[in-house]
Amino acid sequence: MLRPTGKQYVVTRPLYSEDAFADEHAKVRRQRKTTRHHVKDYFTWNSKRVKNAALSLLPIVGWMRIYRLKEWLLSDIVSGVSTGLVAVLQGLAYALLASLPAWYGLFTAFFPVIVYLFLGTSRHISVGAFPVLSLMVSAVVTRMVPDEGSLFNITGFQGLSIEEQRVMVAASVTFLMGLMQLAMGLLQIGFIVMYLSDTLVSGFTTAAAVHILVSQLKFVLGLEVRGLSGPLSIIYTLQKIFVQIEKTNMCDLATSLVIMVVVFLVKELNDRYKAKLPVPIPVEVIMTVIACGISYAFDFKEKFKVDVVGHIPMGYESPVAPNMEIIGHTAVEAFPMAIVGFAVAFSVAKVYAVKHDYTIDGNQELIAFGASNIFGAAFKSFAASTALSRSAVQESTGGKTQIAGLISALIVMVVTLAIGFLLEPLPKSVLGAVVIVNLKGMLMQVCDVPYLWRRDRPDCVVWLVTCLASILLGLDLGLAVGLGAELITVVFRTQFPRCSVLANITGTDIYKDRKDYVSIYEPEGVKIFRIPSPIFFANIDFFRGKLVEAVGFNPLRVLRKRNKAMRTIRKLLEKGELQMLPKGLLFTSSGPIEECEHYSNMEDLDKPIDFKDLPLRVNWNSDLPANIQVPRVDVHSLILDFSAVSFLDISALKGLKAAIKEFIWVEVEVYIVACDAHILEKLHSCMFFDEDIKSSMFFLTLHDAMLHVSEKHPVRSENTNVYTKICTELSFPGITCVSCDCCAFWG
Secondary structure, three states: OEEEEOOEEEEOOOOOEHHHHHHHOOOOOOOOOOHHHHHHHHHOOOHHHHHHHHHHHOHHHHHHHOOOHHHHHHHHHHHHHHHHHHHHHHHHHHHHHOOOOOOHHHHHOOHHHHHHHHHOOOOOOOEEOOHHHHHHHHHHHHHHOOOOOOOOOOHHHOOOOHHHHHHHHHHHHHHHHHHHHHHHHHOOOHHHHHHOOHHHHHHHHHHHHHHHHHHHHHHHHOOOOOOOOOOOHHHHHHHHHHHOHHHOOHHHHHHHHHHHHHHHHHHHHHHHOOOOOOOOOOHHHHHHHHHHHHHHHHOHHHHOOOOEOOOOOOOOOOOOOOOHHHHHHHHHHHHHHHHHHHHHHHHHHHHHHHHHOOOOOHHHHHHHHHHHHHHHHHOOOOOOEEOHHHHHHHHHOOOOOOHHHHHHHHHHHHHHHHHHHHHOOOEHHHHHHHHHHOOHHHHHHHHHHHHHHHHOHHHHHHHHHHHHHHHHHOHHHHHHHHHHHHHHHHHHHHHOOOOEEEEEEOOOOOEEEOOOOOOEEOOOOEEEEEOOOOEOOOOHHHHHHHHHHHHOOOHHHHHHHHHHHHHHHHHHHHHOOEEEEOOEEEEOOOOOOOOOOOOOOHHHHOOOOOOOOOOEEEOOOOOOHHHOOOOOOOOOEEEEEOOOOOOEOHHHHHHHHHHHHHHHHOOOEEEEEOOOHHHHHHHHHOOOOOOOOOHHHEEOOHHHHHHHHHHHOOOOOHHHHHHHHHHHHHOOOOEEEOOOOOOOOOO
């Protein structure tokens, strides 16, 4: 019965062990489905399920049915135009980052967007080129087709220029990446992205930003630097840049600095006054138009030897099939690209879904991006995901649905089909400067390191390891190293959890770590041990070691000592050197007592103490005859708090059973509290219980167990002390006759 009284409550109920609770409260019997039933349900289709499947595969149907034409259309158009202008600029810049001709970035800003419009569940992300993916594509492209020509004997490369070979490599690896994403989506394994923690992604993207920064220096400085890939490529690239630093094109450098300063300042103003501005100022687009006009007017290409975008072909190229030989050589790089592309897009999509109160489906997002990349690769676009800055533009300018994405794709199409030639005099240094400025958000993640170090050092180690490995070894190997470091921290957290000894908070039924509180109550002879993690094969030994440390003695060692002592006592009785008298026991030997022999069989010492045929009992915490020494045990009850234990495997079950038996055999009662019902079922099914370990040792709550212990072991009265004194005067206090009423109790 629950009686609330102000800010307090009083509960009146019986003391419950698990057995008592089960006897009093009947459980609902649920019919568990077998694997056959699950398979049957999976392949059983009806009209409702077909309809739901169609809606899940084509999310556009769902949000088009609720589209508010009058309220949303204008916002989507404004957002689409703003996003389209940014997408054109970023498409050109990120294509250069991918070591491809600039105009192929326009393909990436168009084809994947069209497919995502129908299949994607996010209404606000802007699909297209993403700098980290572009850099990963560049690593594959420069490995397969370096500046001096391809090192691989690929049949499809015959008769193609270096640029055309690189485009084929980029399209093929993008196709494979899309195929992997589509397969993961169809197999419903979108949960794989959960293994990429925010800390790991932060460290990885920071390292990617460093790589991107270094890769754009050649455009900012106007230098010719051969593209490199593989471990330590960033070091070699910096070396090549500094070797020819005196050849810097001052016009490129000056243009880049002006662009970076202006864009940075205006972006800061956009952030500061975003509540007052109807739409953010499209400073990148404005500065690009100005730079393009100045470059054309003053003929930067001829007069100052500035490297410009150059000829942009009008129209789209015919679709091509992926090259299977290239796919065979790039499978290792394609998988991390598929994971990173999806992880970043899904993270951004989740932010906007929470903000605008709708749901997204991770598996459907994998299908959408997989299909987008496969379709885009057929038309020679490279890996697509979402750019954070471009998505922010689409959302902040009022975009409501992917209609804004469609409008942005139409803007890109207009540039590709009609006005692309206007961008031909655009200096590549301008694109490099725009890319570098947009790295601010990723580079500023370095500021998270001090916070992580203060709050969670294992997470900080994951960040540092991922970042440094990605910088030095390359993004693909760095991601693998980061994942390994992350899994190691998870293993360490579960293998070496922070165990604690609990105590009662005075006047309550609450139990906390005894080291953390002042007003606590610890009953004499009772230890409460808590392990805050699953118990499995990797941490069962750690658990047992911490348990021994908590109680202050090793039960197995105590058991062996007691068995040795019993052998010695038996030997003394057999020789008549220990005699039973009416008033007690008499030790008659005057010489030293030899230790009992035949201890070679240690297994006998690890068995329960056998009092059979002995007319006496032993109080192991008192003085024993013949100066026999046995470790003192002041604990009579051990309570294991299993409230945080989510599972037990077979190895842990065996280890737990052995540990409990060792305590029981040295006369320490063991209780387990707050055990999960599924774990309890597993213990029953695995024959955990026997003549020593019984189900009655399991209690519903920690306080139930403590009340039970208090009833069973009340505080000793003065009479008990008197009896102990009498027994001490009569005989050895450690050994008492079974017939002696005053001392027939266990110590």
